[in-house]
Amino acid sequence: MTEPDSGSDANSGKTKATLTPDGKHYLINGQKMWITNGGFADVYVVFAKIDNDKNLSAFIVEKTFGGITMNEEEKKMGIKGSSTRQIFFNDCKVPVENLLSERENGFKIAVNILNIGRIKLGVAAVGGSKMAISKAIKYSTERKQFGTPIATFGAIKAKIADVVTKIFASESAHYRASQNIDDAYNAFVAGGMDSAKARLKALEEFAIECAILKVHGSEVLDFAVDEGVQIYGGMGFSAEGPMDRAYRDARINRIFEGTNEINRLLTIDMLMKRAMKGTIDLMGPAMSVQKELMSIPDFGTSEEEGIFVKEKKVINNLKKAGLVVAGAAVQKFMMKLSEEQEVLMNLADMLIEIYVAESTLLRIEKLIGQRGEKACEIQKEMAMIYLHSAVEKAASAGKQAVYAFAEGDELRLMMLGLKRFTKIDPYNLKNARRKVADYAISKTEYPF
Secondary structure (H helix, E strand, O other), X not given: OOEOOEOOXXXXXXXXXXXXXXXOEEEEEEEEEEEEOOXXXXXXXXXXXXXXOOOOEEEEEEHHXXXXXXXXXXOOOOOOOOOEEXXXXXXXXXXXXXXXXXXXXXXXXXXXXXXXHHHHHHHHHHHHHHHHHHHHHHHHHHOEEOOEEHHHOHHHHHHHHHHHXXXXXXXXXXXXXXXXXXXXXXHHHHOOOOHHHHHHHHHHHOHHHHHXXXXXXHHHHHHXXXXXXXXXXXXXXXXXXXXXXXXXXXXXXXXXXXXXXXXHHHHHHHHHHHHHHOOOOOHHHHHHHHHHHHOOOOOOOOOOOOOOHHHHHHXXXXXXXXXXXXXXXXHHHXXXXXXXXXXXXXXXXXXXXXXXXXHHHHHHHHHHHHXXXXXXHHHHHHHHHHHXXXXXXXXXXXXXHHHHHOOHHHHHHHHHHHHHHOOOOOOOHHHHXXXXXXXXXXXXXXXX
């Protein structure tokens, strides 16, 4: 699909397919780049526009059709075990029956491929993160400075705990979305839908979550390998150590399957489109939160009992903070909101942190139900570490968005609202991190 001038804007590809006079073949002409396995594949799925169509079509092309040439292997920063080549099509003769699906349906096919590719990339990044921190933990128990293993130092423990916590949180969100997709698929099939269509429909239903997870998983991996380099110190910068390759290999994940910037914009774009269609009610809750802002805050203590009662209220308030900022941005910019990419990125960051923090609480709540609270003490500490981080990030992103479009009384009111909805009780995060790190160090690897 990718071309020299067609990356994030996938539908702008210039490769053309022209029907031959006898109507039996398409002649494909154009150039593709960054094609994984292109050098030794026998079959290609090629995206091209037929004549002057607005949208892409897809074709099944065999190497033996002819008219296919390619450049040498691309030399890349990382993932050097993955073969990528530029491929050129010069009057490549493709039988008309090799049109995949229908004319101009290629872009829809590509989008569905990207949806599943995003959640798969995210969870693969989580796997890479586990390997990176496991190597770093083991090294920290072996490397001595000042006569003692560096794993005993608070600064190293803080790094280990933060990486372990983010991995656990990201994995929690991946479990949640994966189960949601499976449940949706099963419901569609039970309703009589064809299995293949049900898979696509289920993925489409959770496309927002797939985009969130691609961003979060890839950024957790980058954080894990960066801290891995730091824990290894000089050996982290050496090509002889494992972090050199991990650091270089990780970097591509924020670019392919849609850059993280594009995926952030997509999360809000898809959310807004669903709200416009009425499939998600955003305006109702947004109006309720606006009314709540004008009322006196409830200072009463909760009478509810159970695990994470206060924490769930924090999550609920973060959602209100997101609605406040999103609602005000929509009112301010109306149909031009899509041009305010900085604000959309801020909103996406709020959404991502809320989703992952909530997923983490839900997973640990379920684990406690299975194993009991005492057996999940370390997981509870991770829930608090991640939730505090999510509140800080959501508050910062919300402020940046509000500063971009509000002023005067509106700005003051919105800042009061953000402050009100991004509160969390103090917690000794240093002790929490030490408990998490000590547990991981005792296992000499990522322990969950």
